[in-house]
Amino acid sequence: MRSSSTIVAQAGAPRRARTFRQRLFHGDQIAHAVTFIFAASIILITALLFYELYSGAGLTRQKFGWSFLMGRIWDPVALEFGALPFIYGTLVTSAVALIIGVPLGVGAAIFLAELAPIGVSSGLAFIIELLAAVPSVIYGLLAIFTLVPFLRDDVTPVLQSTLGFLPFFQGVSYGVSLLAGGSILAIMILPFIISISREVLLAVPQDQREASLALGATRWETTWNVVVPYAKAGIIGSIFLALARALGETMAVTMVIGNDPKINLSLLGPGYSIAAAIANEFTEATSDMHISALIELGFVLFCITIVVNAVARLLILTTTRRAKA
C-alpha cells in the first residue's frame, strides 16, 4: 500500500500527502494531471512537426533560400526546385472552392435553420453530416467520371462563350484543370459549411427573432438582418474550417487537377497543388535534395494553414467585438 501511494504521489507531486490523498480520491488532482498531459501533448506534437519539417528541409533551405518560394521550375533531374506553381495551384483551387462553396453552403444552412420545417431540416442535416464522412478518394472518382466530362463538354463551352474575354477562361480545356480541382473541393467542403453554420444559426436566441418580428420586420428581413449577423462569427469559423480542409486535400485534387507544375492564369488549364505533389513524388524520390524539397513544400503548406487559421481568429475576434460594441 505504501509503495503504490508513493508512485502516485510522484506523478501528482503534492505538497502535503494528507490533503493530497483526500483530493486524490475526489479525482481533482488526477483529472488535472491527466488532462494537462493530454493538452500538453498537442502543443508538443505541433512543435515537433514544425521542427521536423524545418530541419528536414535543411538542404533546400541552404541551396535556394527564399527563392524556393518564388521559383517556377520543378526539375528533379537537374535538382532545381521552386514552389511557386504549387503554392499558386493550392491557393487557386481553394479560392475557387470557397467562391462556389460559400454561397451554396451558407444559403443551404439558412434555409435549413430558418425556413425549412423541422422534420426536413434535421433529416437533411443528417444526410449532410454523412457526406462529410465520405472518403476523399470516392469524391475523386466522382470527379473523374462525372465532373470532368461535365466540365469539359457542358460548362467550358458556356463559360468560354460568355466570359471568354477574361483571362481566367481562355485556352484549350481537357477537363482536368484548376477549375475541376476547385469544383470537387467545393463539393467536399459543403457539408462542413452547412452543418456548422446550421448549428450556429439554430443557436441564435429566439428572443432576437421575436423582437425583430415584433418591430414589424418580415421573416426574411429578420433572418438576413438579425439572425445571420448574430451568427456571423460562427459562420466565418465554419468557412475557415472548410478552407483548412481544402488547402490540405490531396487525393481528390490530384485525380483531377492535371498535375502539371505550371502557372496557368486560365482556370481551364491544368495545375498542381502542394499536397498532391508531396503524395505523388515522395515514394519514389531517391536523391536527398528532392526529398528535402518535398519536405520544404510540406513546411510551406504548414505555414499557409497556420496563417489562414490566424487570419480566421483575427476576423472572428474583430467581428464579435464589433457586434458587441
Added chain:
Amino acid sequence: MKRVLLILTLALLCISCVDSDTSRTNAAAPQAGQVLINGAGATFPTPIYSKWFSEYHRKFSNIQINYQSIGSGGGIRQMIEGTVDFGATDGPMTDEQLQQAKTKILHFPTVLGAVVPAYNIAGVTQDINFTPEALAGIFLGKITKWSDPELKKANPGINLPDQNIVVIHRSDGSGTTYVWVDYLSKVSPEWKSKVGVNTSVNWPVGLGGKGNEGVAGLVKQTPNSIGYVELIYAVQNKMGYGKVRNPVGAMIKADLASVTAAAASMKNMPADFRVSITNAAGKDAYPISSFTWLLIPSKIQDAAKKKALTEFLQWMLTDGQNMVEALSYARLPKEVVAMEQKTIAGIQ
C-alpha cells in the same frame, strides 16, 4: 480506500505479468529455427514477389519473407540505411548511392517489364506504329498534331486526324516513368539534355495522371491523347497500344517474348547487372523494356539469413521463373540466369 489500492496493485501486477510473458515469447521465436527476412521497395514487381514469397514459405515453412512495396526510392533509402535485409528497385542504384551504403550492395535482376504507348484517337482502331523520333517529338511538344508527317510516314493507310495531340504522363514518381524517359533520352539527344532521366522529371508538355490507372483513365477520357503504361497493366485491362520501332528497324509490338528478347540481345552484360536494356538492338527486341532488381548486401552477418536469402535467389532463378508469365511478367533469358547464379556465390 484500501480496496481501490488493492485493485490498483493487482492491475499493475497483471500488466507486469503480461509484459514479461510477451517478451519471453518474442525471445523464444528465433530459437525454433524460424528465419524472418524483411524487404522493401518497388511496387511494379509486387504481385510476383508476393507470389514467390508465399510459395517459398509454403515450401519451407520456417522461412518467412516480408515485403513492403513502398516504392523504389524508399527501397534504396532503407537499403542504404541498412534497416531492411533486402531492397527492390525498378531503376539501378547510382554510384553515389552505392558509396553511401555501409556494405557493398549487389543487384539481382528478377523479372522484366515493359512500357507501352497507349492512345485514344477518334476513328482509329489499328495499332499505330511509332518511330523513336515520333515518340520523342510528341513528348517534347514538338510534334503537336496526329497528322504530322513523321507519324503519317510510319502509318501508311491509317487515317490520322488533323487534331492536336494531348500528352499524358505519370504524375507520381515511378519506375515506369524511369524506363520511358530512359528510352527517350537514348533515342533523342535533345530529350537527354533538356529533360533527362529520373523517376519523375520536369515534363515539357502534358497532363499528369496518378498511377497506371490514372494515366489509362485520362487517355480513355481525353480524345486524341497519348500516354504510357506498364505492359502488364495494358494486357490485364485489354487496352490497345502501339508498336515501336527498334534500332534494327523492325516495328515491334510489346509482348512477353519480345521483352525477354530485349534482355537476351544485350551483348556484354556488366557483372553488376546495373544496365538499362532500353533501345536494345535485337531483331525481335521490344525497345522499351527493363529489368527490375533485388538489392542484396554482399555481406550478411546472420548465417541463417544468409543461407535463406541465397537459397531463395537460387530458387527464384529456377523454379521461380516458371511462375512469372502467369502474372504477365517476362522471364529472364538463360544467359542472365547463368550469370546471376555465379554472382550468388559471391555473397558472404
